[in-house]
Amino acid sequence: DAGVTQSPTHLIKTRGQQVTLRCSPKSGHDTVSWYQQALGQGPQFIFQYYEEEERQRGNFPDRFSGHQFPNYSSELNVNALLLGDSALYLCASSLSRWGNTEAFFGQGTRLTVV
Template identity: 90%
Template structure:
Protein backbone atom coordinates (compact mmCIF):
# COMPACT_ATOMS: atom_id res chain seq x y z
CA UNK A 1 0.00 0.00 0.00
CA UNK A 2 1.77 3.13 -1.22
CA UNK A 3 1.81 5.92 1.27
CA UNK A 4 2.29 9.58 0.40
CA UNK A 5 5.06 10.12 -2.14
CA UNK A 6 6.87 13.44 -2.48
CA UNK A 7 9.41 14.52 -5.05
CA UNK A 8 12.11 15.55 -5.14
CA UNK A 9 13.52 14.65 -1.73
CA UNK A 10 16.08 17.42 -1.78
CA UNK A 11 16.37 20.60 -3.81
CA UNK A 12 18.72 23.56 -3.92
CA UNK A 13 17.54 26.77 -5.55
CA UNK A 14 18.88 30.29 -5.91
CA UNK A 15 17.12 33.27 -4.40
CA UNK A 16 14.57 34.71 -6.85
CA UNK A 17 13.99 31.43 -8.65
CA UNK A 18 10.78 29.45 -8.78
CA UNK A 19 10.26 25.89 -7.55
CA UNK A 20 7.64 23.17 -7.98
CA UNK A 21 7.21 20.36 -5.49
CA UNK A 22 5.07 17.32 -6.16
CA UNK A 23 2.93 15.01 -4.06
CA UNK A 24 1.06 11.80 -4.75
CA UNK A 25 -1.48 11.01 -2.03
CA UNK A 26 -2.03 7.70 -0.33
CA UNK A 27 -4.29 5.32 -2.24
CA UNK A 28 -7.91 6.08 -1.42
CA UNK A 29 -7.23 9.63 -0.27
CA UNK A 30 -8.59 12.60 -2.18
CA UNK A 31 -7.43 15.61 -0.16
CA UNK A 32 -3.94 17.06 -0.06
CA UNK A 33 -2.57 19.57 2.45
CA UNK A 34 0.81 21.25 2.37
CA UNK A 35 2.90 22.29 5.35
CA UNK A 36 6.16 24.16 5.74
CA UNK A 37 8.48 23.10 8.55
CA UNK A 38 11.44 25.30 9.36
CA UNK A 39 14.32 23.74 11.23
CA UNK A 40 13.41 23.18 14.87
CA UNK A 41 9.82 24.37 14.40
CA UNK A 42 6.46 22.70 14.09
CA UNK A 43 4.84 22.37 10.67
CA UNK A 44 2.94 25.45 9.48
CA UNK A 45 -0.21 25.00 7.38
CA UNK A 46 0.08 26.42 3.86
CA UNK A 47 -3.12 25.28 2.15
CA UNK A 48 -5.42 22.37 1.44
CA UNK A 49 -6.75 21.10 -1.88
CA UNK A 50 -9.93 19.11 -2.32
CA UNK A 51 -11.81 18.47 -5.57
CA UNK A 52 -9.10 20.39 -7.44
CA UNK A 53 -9.76 23.59 -5.54
CA UNK A 54 -7.95 25.38 -2.74
CA UNK A 55 -10.27 25.01 0.24
CA UNK A 56 -8.34 26.47 3.13
CA UNK A 57 -5.23 28.62 3.33
CA UNK A 58 -2.80 29.53 6.05
CA UNK A 59 -0.89 32.76 6.51
CA UNK A 60 1.36 32.46 3.49
CA UNK A 61 1.87 35.06 0.73
CA UNK A 62 0.59 34.67 -2.80
CA UNK A 63 4.06 33.53 -3.85
CA UNK A 64 2.87 30.16 -2.60
CA UNK A 65 0.37 28.56 -4.93
CA UNK A 66 -0.79 25.08 -5.68
CA UNK A 67 -2.73 22.81 -7.89
CA UNK A 68 -4.54 19.51 -7.61
CA UNK A 69 -5.00 17.21 -10.56
CA UNK A 70 -7.91 14.87 -11.37
CA UNK A 71 -5.90 11.92 -10.02
CA UNK A 72 -5.67 13.79 -6.66
CA UNK A 73 -1.94 14.44 -6.93
CA UNK A 74 -0.82 17.94 -6.13
CA UNK A 75 1.88 20.50 -6.78
CA UNK A 76 3.17 23.30 -4.59
CA UNK A 77 4.72 26.24 -6.42
CA UNK A 78 6.80 28.92 -4.79
CA UNK A 79 7.81 31.99 -6.81
CA UNK A 80 10.52 34.57 -6.14
CA UNK A 81 12.25 32.38 -3.59
CA UNK A 82 13.63 33.98 -0.45
CA UNK A 83 16.30 32.63 1.85
CA UNK A 84 13.57 32.25 4.48
CA UNK A 85 11.74 29.76 2.29
CA UNK A 86 14.39 27.18 3.13
CA UNK A 87 12.50 24.44 4.97
CA UNK A 88 11.10 20.94 4.86
CA UNK A 89 7.88 20.95 2.83
CA UNK A 90 5.46 18.27 3.89
CA UNK A 91 2.50 16.92 2.01
CA UNK A 92 -0.33 15.26 3.92
CA UNK A 93 -3.21 13.36 2.37
CA UNK A 94 -6.56 12.43 3.85
CA UNK A 95 -9.98 11.11 2.92
CA UNK A 96 -12.30 14.04 2.55
CA UNK A 97 -11.55 17.30 4.28
CA UNK A 98 -10.44 15.55 7.42
CA UNK A 99 -9.81 18.78 9.30
CA UNK A 100 -6.55 17.66 10.75
CA UNK A 101 -7.31 14.09 11.65
CA UNK A 102 -6.53 11.07 9.58
CA UNK A 103 -3.59 12.74 7.88
CA UNK A 104 -0.87 10.59 6.31
CA UNK A 105 2.32 12.56 5.77
CA UNK A 106 5.04 12.08 3.21
CA UNK A 107 8.71 12.28 4.13
CA UNK A 108 8.94 15.77 2.74
CA UNK A 109 11.05 17.78 0.32
CA UNK A 110 14.02 19.57 1.82
CA UNK A 111 14.33 22.93 0.01
CA UNK A 112 17.45 24.98 0.44
CA UNK A 113 17.53 28.51 -0.99
CA UNK A 114 21.00 29.99 -1.45
Protein backbone atom coordinates in the same frame (compact mmCIF):
# COMPACT_ATOMS: atom_id res chain seq x y z
CA ASP B 1 0.29 0.72 -0.71
CA ALA B 2 3.07 3.25 -1.30
CA GLY B 3 1.62 5.79 1.09
CA VAL B 4 2.23 9.47 0.44
CA THR B 5 5.14 10.08 -1.89
CA GLN B 6 6.90 13.37 -2.47
CA SER B 7 9.46 14.44 -5.02
CA PRO B 8 12.16 15.50 -5.10
CA THR B 9 13.61 14.63 -1.69
CA HIS B 10 16.13 17.44 -1.74
CA LEU B 11 16.41 20.62 -3.76
CA ILE B 12 18.76 23.59 -3.86
CA LYS B 13 17.59 26.82 -5.47
CA THR B 14 18.87 30.37 -5.77
CA ARG B 15 17.05 33.41 -4.41
CA GLY B 16 14.51 34.73 -6.87
CA GLN B 17 14.01 31.41 -8.63
CA GLN B 18 10.82 29.40 -8.76
CA VAL B 19 10.32 25.85 -7.51
CA THR B 20 7.71 23.11 -7.93
CA LEU B 21 7.27 20.30 -5.43
CA ARG B 22 5.14 17.24 -6.09
CA CYS B 23 2.98 14.96 -4.00
CA SER B 24 1.08 11.74 -4.67
CA PRO B 25 -1.50 10.99 -1.98
CA LYS B 26 -2.15 7.68 -0.31
CA SER B 27 -4.39 5.42 -2.36
CA GLY B 28 -8.04 6.30 -1.82
CA HIS B 29 -7.37 9.75 -0.38
CA ASP B 30 -8.83 12.78 -2.12
CA THR B 31 -7.51 15.69 -0.07
CA VAL B 32 -3.96 17.02 -0.03
CA SER B 33 -2.53 19.53 2.43
CA TRP B 34 0.86 21.20 2.36
CA TYR B 35 2.93 22.23 5.36
CA GLN B 36 6.17 24.14 5.78
CA GLN B 37 8.48 23.06 8.59
CA ALA B 38 11.36 25.41 9.30
CA LEU B 39 14.32 24.06 11.21
CA GLY B 40 13.49 23.53 14.88
CA GLN B 41 9.82 24.39 14.47
CA GLY B 42 6.53 22.60 14.07
CA PRO B 43 4.90 22.32 10.65
CA GLN B 44 2.88 25.33 9.50
CA PHE B 45 -0.20 24.86 7.33
CA ILE B 46 0.15 26.37 3.86
CA PHE B 47 -3.04 25.28 2.08
CA GLN B 48 -5.32 22.37 1.30
CA TYR B 49 -6.70 21.08 -1.98
CA TYR B 50 -9.89 19.13 -2.56
CA GLU B 51 -11.67 18.48 -5.85
CA GLU B 52 -8.92 20.39 -7.65
CA GLU B 53 -9.63 23.58 -5.72
CA GLU B 54 -7.94 25.32 -2.82
CA ARG B 55 -10.29 24.74 0.09
CA GLN B 56 -8.47 26.65 2.79
CA ARG B 57 -5.25 28.54 3.23
CA GLY B 58 -2.88 29.45 6.01
CA ASN B 59 -0.95 32.69 6.48
CA PHE B 60 1.35 32.40 3.50
CA PRO B 61 1.89 34.99 0.76
CA ASP B 62 0.61 34.62 -2.78
CA ARG B 63 4.08 33.50 -3.85
CA PHE B 64 2.92 30.12 -2.60
CA SER B 65 0.45 28.51 -4.96
CA GLY B 66 -0.72 25.02 -5.70
CA HIS B 67 -2.63 22.72 -7.92
CA GLN B 68 -4.46 19.45 -7.64
CA PHE B 69 -4.90 17.12 -10.57
CA PRO B 70 -7.84 14.82 -11.37
CA ASN B 71 -5.88 11.85 -9.96
CA TYR B 72 -5.65 13.79 -6.64
CA SER B 73 -1.90 14.37 -6.90
CA SER B 74 -0.76 17.88 -6.11
CA GLU B 75 1.94 20.43 -6.74
CA LEU B 76 3.23 23.24 -4.58
CA ASN B 77 4.79 26.18 -6.40
CA VAL B 78 6.84 28.90 -4.79
CA ASN B 79 7.83 31.97 -6.81
CA ALA B 80 10.53 34.56 -6.12
CA LEU B 81 12.26 32.36 -3.56
CA LEU B 82 13.62 33.97 -0.40
CA LEU B 83 16.26 32.62 1.94
CA GLY B 84 13.51 32.24 4.53
CA ASP B 85 11.72 29.75 2.32
CA SER B 86 14.38 27.18 3.17
CA ALA B 87 12.51 24.44 5.00
CA LEU B 88 11.15 20.91 4.89
CA TYR B 89 7.93 20.89 2.90
CA LEU B 90 5.51 18.18 3.94
CA CYS B 91 2.54 16.88 2.05
CA ALA B 92 -0.32 15.18 3.88
CA SER B 93 -3.24 13.29 2.39
CA SER B 94 -6.57 12.46 3.93
CA LEU B 95 -10.18 11.70 3.13
CA SER B 96 -12.56 14.62 2.76
CA ARG B 97 -14.77 13.52 5.60
CA TRP B 98 -13.94 13.34 9.29
CA GLY B 99 -14.62 10.37 11.45
CA ASN B 100 -11.84 7.96 12.22
CA THR B 101 -9.69 9.39 9.47
CA GLU B 102 -6.22 10.77 9.85
CA ALA B 103 -3.69 12.68 7.82
CA PHE B 104 -0.83 10.64 6.38
CA PHE B 105 2.40 12.52 5.78
CA GLY B 106 5.07 12.03 3.17
CA GLN B 107 8.79 12.10 3.91
CA GLY B 108 9.02 15.70 2.78
CA THR B 109 11.09 17.74 0.36
CA ARG B 110 14.04 19.58 1.86
CA LEU B 111 14.35 22.93 0.05
CA THR B 112 17.48 24.99 0.49
CA VAL B 113 17.54 28.51 -0.92
CA VAL B 114 21.00 30.02 -1.35
